[in-house]
Amino acid sequence: MRLSNCPVNRNLVIAPGYFLMEIETPEIAAEAQPGQFVMIKTREGREPLLRRPLSLHRVSSTSIELLYQVIGKGTQALSQTRPGEFLDLLGPLGKPFPLPASSSGIILLVAGGIGIAPLLALAEQISERLKVKGQRSKANLKIHLLYGAKTKAHLVRISDFQKMGIEVSTITDDGSGGRKGLATDLLRKFLVSPHGNISAAYACGPRPMLKTVAQLTRNKTVPVYLSLEEMMACGMGACLGCSVRARASGIKYLRVCQDGPVFLAEDIILD
Amino acid sequence: MNLKTKIGRLVLQNPILVASGCFGYGEEYAPLLDLSRLGGVVTKGISLKPRPGNSPPRLAETPAGLLNSIGLENVGVDRFIEEKLPFLRKQKACVLVNIFGESLGEYRKLAEILDDIDGIAGLEVNISCPNVEKGGLEFGVKPDSTRKVIETVRGKTSLPVLAKLSPNVTDIVEIARAAMQGGADGLTLINTLKGMAIDVKTRCPKLARGIGGLSGPAIRPVAVRMVYEVSRKLAAPVIGAGGIDSTEAALEFFIAGAGAVQIGTGFLINPRLPLTIIPELVGYLDNQGLKGIESLVGNIPADKPKRRKK
Ligand SMILES: Cc1cc2nc3c(=O)[nH]c(=O)nc-3n(C[C@H](O)[C@H](O)[C@H](O)COP(=O)(O)OP(=O)(O)OC[C@H]3O[C@@H](n4cnc5c(N)ncnc54)[C@H](O)[C@@H]3O)c2cc1C
Ligand SMILES: Cc1cc2nc3c(=O)[nH]c(=O)nc-3n(C[C@H](O)[C@H](O)[C@H](O)COP(=O)(O)O)c2cc1C
Ligand code: FES
Numbered sequence: 365m366r367l368s369n370c371p372v373n374r375n376l377v378i379a380p381g382y383f384l385m386e387i388e389t390p391e392i393a394a395e396a397q398p399g400q401f402v403m404i405k406t407r408e409g410r411e412p413l414l415r416r417p418l419s420l421h422r423v424s425s426t427s428i429e430l431l432y433q434v435i436g437k438g439t440q441a442l443s444q445t446r447p448g449e450f451l452d453l454l455g456p457l458g459k460p461f462p463l464p465a466s467s468s469g470i471i472l473l474v475a476g477g478i479g480i481a482p483l484l485a486l487a488e489q490i491s492e493r494l495k496v497k498g499q500r501s502k503a504n505l506k507i508h509l510l511y512g513a514k515t516k517a518h519l520v521r522i523s524d525f526q527k528m529g530i531e532v533s534t535i536t537d538d539g540s541g542g543r544k545g546l547a548t549d550l551l552r553k554f555l556v557s558p559h560g561n562i563s564a565a566y567a568c569g570p571r572p573m574l575k576t577v578a579q580l581t582r583n584k585t586v587p588v589y590l591s592l593e594e595m596m597a598c599g600m601g602a603c604l605g606c607s608v609r610a611r612a613s614g615i616k617y618l619r620v621c622q623d624g625p626v627f628l629a630e631d632i633i634l635d
Numbered sequence: 636m637n638l639k640t641k642i643g644r645l646v647l648q649n650p651i652l653v654a655s656g657c658f659g660y661g662e663e664y665a666p667l668l669d670l671s672r673l674g675g676v677v678t679k680g681i682s683l684k685p686r687p688g689n690s691p692p693r694l695a696e697t698p699a700g701l702l703n704s705i706g707l708e709n710v711g712v713d714r715f716i717e718e719k720l721p722f723l724r725k726q727k728a729c730v731l732v733n734i735f736g737e738s739l740g741e742y743r744k745l746a747e748i749l750d751d752i753d754g755i756a757g758l759e760v761n762i763s764c765p766n767v768e769k770g771g772l773e774f775g776v777k778p779d780s781t782r783k784v785i786e787t788v789r790g791k792t793s794l795p796v797l798a799k800l801s802p803n804v805t806d807i808v809e810i811a812r813a814a815m816q817g818g819a820d821g822l823t824l825i826n827t828l829k830g831m832a833i834d835v836k837t838r839c840p841k842l843a844r845g846i847g848g849l850s851g852p853a854i855r856p857v858a859v860r861m862v863y864e865v866s867r868k869l870a871a872p873v874i875g876a877g878g879i880d881s882t883e884a885a886l887e888f889f890i891a892g893a894g895a896v897q898i899g900t901g902f903l904i905n906p907r908l909p910l911t912i913i914p915e916l917v918g919y920l921d922n923q924g925l926k927g928i929e930s931l932v933g934n935i936p937a938d939k940p941k942r943r944k945k
Binding site: 365367405410411412413414415452454594595596597598600601602603604605606607608609614615616617622635 | 656657658659663664666667679687688690691692693694695696698699700701703705708851852880900903904905906907
């Protein structure tokens with residue numbers, strides 16, 4: 365984990381309110397694993413005061429990519445950053461996505477809105493690993509992305525998934541791209557007729573979506589990983605501000621920043 | 636330059652500390668900074684038994700401020716001694732243990748247990764947490780109970796004892812006096828101010844507990860004023876805290892009368908802040924023609940503004 369001031373290479377609008385930012389940071393990139401995140405000081409000074417957590421969207425040898433949605437002050441400030449300007453980064457933080465144990469069956473990725481961000485890095489890592497293992501295992505393992513967004517324009521990066529041979533099903537709130545509905549509707553349908561054995565599932569999106577994913581997969585014996593969001597101050601496990609309730613006897617909390625942000629659905633209670 | 640400072644019997648190699656609750660137990664930060672170079676570190680509030688803390692959300696950002704309602708989640712004193720303290724000892728950090736009890740008996744027990752333990756430089760008695768149902772702030776808002784808690788702890792330990800006071804009181808000097816009468820070596824001023832933030836979309840509070848404690852630059856003027864009043868009226872040794880996010884902010888506290896300062900929220904945002912302040916502090920003292928930090932403490936030439944020479 366590093367704390368460093370890094371130059372922005374690119375910062376582009378790729379959908380209404382969605383930005384793709386590339387930051388040159390060899391040290392952080394060298395340690396970064398899909399599922400982890402960075403804490404960014406989006407602007408110097410006291411407004412906003414805290415750093416903002418953003419997932420690794422893509423990791424290359426000397427840089428990282430972030431995909432973010434403009435929500436409020438912090439992401440607004442970030443969207444105004446120009447190439448060549450520097451940003452203060454702390455990272456990589458948190459625990460990465462555990463990779464699927466089996467090299468056969470179906471790996472499900474479930475994304476809601478900007479929740480697509482960490483799943484590209486994960487998909488690239490899994491595909492890369494299969495390439496190393498050779499064609500045979502590639503044929504046995506299929507990745508399927510179930511992706512819901514507000515409108516067709518908010519469905520981003522689809523061709524990047526398809527390039528890796530990943531099957532993509534889409535759905536939108538307004539019916540402008542694919543069916544009308546939510547990512548969890550795609551999941552419900554998929555679970556009824558799964559076209560094969562599911563070996564693991566990974567989901568990222570709004571809290572209500574994650575709750576539904578956990579409910580729908582409750583009876584599955586395969587690991588279901590959820591990538592969570594919570595307000596954060598330190599991102600390092602020190603302030604105990606980013607808690608999520610653990611599924612344990614008695615009341616116990618886990619830190620999203622340090623024990624997560626990726627959790628097994630069965631280990632936590634989402635309210 | 637001499638940065639050594641004394642808070643009663645507590646001797647610190649320099650006056651820059653990290654505040655309770657903003658440092659965890661140090662493991663997370665050791666890769667980023669050499670803990671032995673800090674004036675000291677204050678642990679998360681430790682209670683007799685482990686506490687799970689409050690339900691989330693526990694944080695909300697406000698203008699130049701941070702609201703929290705952690706609720707003193709901690710591992711309890713036994714696990715602290717077994718699992719957390721050895722690491723801090725190995726890092727050669729100067730460790731102040733922040734203690735919290737729901738009753739006088741719990742404060743007494745904590746003081747007793749920690750008195751025998753190696754690697755502790757002092758106790759900071761938290762009678763000012765706004766985020767718990769029992770204990771905490773209850774003790775710290777009245778002079779009588781303040782004195783009693785400090786007397787109780789004092790009676791059971793030979794370590795230096797600091798009383799960490801709440802700004803949520805009408806007269807801070809009265810409470811500070813009671814803590815000193817109870818036998819405190821010094822005072823930590825201030826803990827968080829009670830506050831609230833509302834999400835106007837949902838019309839509900841942003842924190843699950845509704846009310847929380849405000850920290851960060853937003854509270855600094857309140858903290859500086861309290862340090863000033865207490866050190867003026869009582870000549871008590873004070874550690875200042877509240878919204879320090881720069882060298883200039885720290886200097887305000889020294890000049891107001893603090894012999895040392897703690898950085899909380901500013902450290903959460905920038906863990907390197909303490910170690911950037913130390914050399915800048917040396918530069919400032921040099922510039923002002925002062926020989927050491929102790930000659931800056933409470934060194935206010937006049938109690939009214941003076942026009943700068945540009
Ligand atoms: C581990 C982690 C990874 C993340 N990765 C990404 C990512 O890759 N891309 C991305 O676009 N976003 C991501 N987020 C969410 C992102 O951090 C927030 O959207 C951002 O902090 C908002 O900051 P802001 O200043 O723009 O908005 P604010 O002004 O802080 O907030 C505006 C409104 O949004 C709400 N809000 C703020 N933060 C969050 C949050 N974390 N969850 C839910 N509601 C929130 C606030 O309550 C407020 O009402 C991630 C969050 C976490 C914890
Ligand atoms: C997340 C958080 C947790 C805290 N936990 C404690 C605690 O356990 N015990 C305590 O005495 N003070 C606690 N505090 C108060 C700080 O130690 C400090 O007094 C206060 O935040 C003001 O300083 P600052 O503005 O630099 O943060 C906490 C503050 C924050 C922000
Ligand atoms: S954000 Fe501080 S512990 Fe997670």
